[in-house]
Amino acid sequence: MKVKAACLVDYYSIEELVEALGNVGLPRPFFHIGGGSNILLMNDFPGTVLHSCIRFIDHTRLESGVSVRAGAGVPWDDFCLWCAERGLWGPENLSMIPGEVGAAAVQNIGAYGREVCEIISTVECFDTEQHTMVALRPEECAYGYRDSIFKNEGKGRYIVTAVSFNLREEYSPELGYGNVLEAVTRSCGQFAVHEHMLTPSQVRSVIVNIRSGKLPDPVKVGSAGSFFRNPVVPAEKYGQLARDFGETVPHYDLGGGKVKIPAAWLIDRCGWKGYRGANAGVWDSQPLVIVNATGNASPQEIKDLEDRIRASVLEKFGIELMPEVEHVS
Ligand SMILES: Cc1cc2nc3c(=O)[nH]c(=O)nc-3n(C[C@H](O)[C@H](O)[C@H](O)COP(=O)(O)OP(=O)(O)OC[C@H]3O[C@@H](n4cnc5c(N)ncnc54)[C@H](O)[C@@H]3O)c2cc1C
CATH class of the missing domain: 3.30.465.10 (Uridine Diphospho-n-acetylenolpyruvylglucosamine Reductase; domain 3)
Incomplete structure (x- = not known):
C-alpha cells in the first residue's frame, strides 16, 4: 500500500537545502529521507520530505x-x-x-x-x-x-x-x-x-x-532488512536461557556481564521463519526480515506482524525485542 507525503524536496546543493529549510511556504514538519530502506511510514506524512541529490x-x-x-x-x-x-x-x-x-x-x-x-x-x-x-x-x-x-x-x-x-x-x-x-x-x-x-x-x-x-532483493520484495536489533541481556539471563534451551543458544559475550543474542535465532525458535500472512511475511532464509510479500501490505499489517513476533519472543524467552527500523508517522 502506498503512503504519500504532502511535499517532497529533492535538493542538489547545500544552498538549495538551506533555501528549503527557510521556506515558510513548505509544510512542516521536515523529515529527511535517504533511499527509504530502513523506515516504516505508518501514514501519509503531513510535512515535507527532504532528499539529498548531492552526488559526487x-x-x-x-x-x-x-x-x-x-x-x-x-x-x-x-x-x-x-x-x-x-x-x-x-x-x-x-x-x-x-x-x-x-x-x-x-x-x-x-x-x-x-x-x-x-x-x-x-x-x-x-x-x-x-x-x-x-x-x-x-x-x-x-x-x-x-x-x-x-x-x-x-x-x-x-x-x-x-x-x-x-x-x-x-x-x-x-x-x-x-x-x-x-x-x-x-x-x-x-x-x-x-x-x-x-x-x-x-x-x-x-x-x-x-x-x-540470503536477503530479499529490494527491487522485487519490499523489506527494511533486519527489522529487529540483536538484544543484549545480562549474563545471568543468558545462563538461564542456556539451561532452559540447551547450551546451543548462540551468543556473543560483550564483556562487563552483558551478552548479545541473535534476534534471528529467537524469532526462528518461535516458528516465524517463512511465515506468510495475507500480505506480510517473514523471509524464508532470514527470520530477522519482515517482508511485504505481495507488495500490498499496509503499514499496519507490517506493524501487527512486528507486534506478534515481539509478543511471542517475550512470552517464550522473556526478552523484549526492539525494532531497528524507524517508524515514521
Ligand atoms: C534488504 C536490506 C538489507 C539490509 N542490510 C543491511 C545490512 O547488512 N547492514 C545494515 O547496517 N543495514 C542494512 N539494511 C538497512 C539499510 O540499508 C540501512 O540502514 C541504510 O543505511 C539505510 O539507508 P537509506 O538511505 O535507505 O536511509 P533511510 O531508510 O531513508 O533513512 C534512515 C535514517 O537516516 C536518516 N537520514 C537519511 N539521510 C540522511 C541525511 N542525509 N542526513 C541526516 N539523516 C539522514 C533518516 O531520517 C532515517 O532516520 C538493509 C536494508 C534492506 C532493505
Whole structure:
C-alpha cells in the first residue's frame, strides 16, 4: 500500500537545502529521507520530505592511504563499487547494503565484520540549530551498534551532506566473520588467499553472492532488512536461557556481564521463519526480515506482524525485542 507525503524536496546543493529549510511556504514538519530502506511510514506524512541529490565522489592521496569524499545522495553500493574498482580496501564487506551514503553514516551500517564508522574520517553536516556547516569526526558522532548521534540527540539537528572515508591501497581484507573466509577461498582459491593476492573487487563479489542468497532483493520484495536489533541481556539471563534451551543458544559475550543474542535465532525458535500472512511475511532464509510479500501490505499489517513476533519472543524467552527500523508517522 502506498503512503504519500504532502511535499517532497529533492535538493542538489547545500544552498538549495538551506533555501528549503527557510521556506515558510513548505509544510512542516521536515523529515529527511535517504533511499527509504530502513523506515516504516505508518501514514501519509503531513510535512515535507527532504532528499539529498548531492552526488559526487572525489579522492585525495594521503600518506596514510586514500581519502575518498562522497556526497550524501550517492547510492551506497555505487560508492562501494567505485572504491573496489580502484583497488581501495575498506567498504567491500558493506557491499550491496541498500540506501545512500548520508544514511550509512547516520545508521552506522555494518555487515560481515565491518562497521562503516571504522572507515569514516569526517561527516559533513548542515547544523539546523546553528545554521552553519560542521565537520564531525567519528569520536564526535557517538558511534555504537547501528547507532550514532544522528539517531539520538542530533536527530533533526544535523543533515548529512557529505562523508569522507580513510581507505587503504595496501592489502587489508577483513575475512574473519562467519563463513566469509570459506566463501572467499571457494571462489578465489587457496593460493590467492595465502599469497595475499585478493582484490577488493573479488571480496566484494563474494559478499554480493552471499547476500543475494540470503536477503530479499529490494527491487522485487519490499523489506527494511533486519527489522529487529540483536538484544543484549545480562549474563545471568543468558545462563538461564542456556539451561532452559540447551547450551546451543548462540551468543556473543560483550564483556562487563552483558551478552548479545541473535534476534534471528529467537524469532526462528518461535516458528516465524517463512511465515506468510495475507500480505506480510517473514523471509524464508532470514527470520530477522519482515517482508511485504505481495507488495500490498499496509503499514499496519507490517506493524501487527512486528507486534506478534515481539509478543511471542517475550512470552517464550522473556526478552523484549526492539525494532531497528524507524517508524515514521
Ligand atoms: C534488504 C536490506 C538489507 C539490509 N542490510 C543491511 C545490512 O547488512 N547492514 C545494515 O547496517 N543495514 C542494512 N539494511 C538497512 C539499510 O540499508 C540501512 O540502514 C541504510 O543505511 C539505510 O539507508 P537509506 O538511505 O535507505 O536511509 P533511510 O531508510 O531513508 O533513512 C534512515 C535514517 O537516516 C536518516 N537520514 C537519511 N539521510 C540522511 C541525511 N542525509 N542526513 C541526516 N539523516 C539522514 C533518516 O531520517 C532515517 O532516520 C538493509 C536494508 C534492506 C532493505
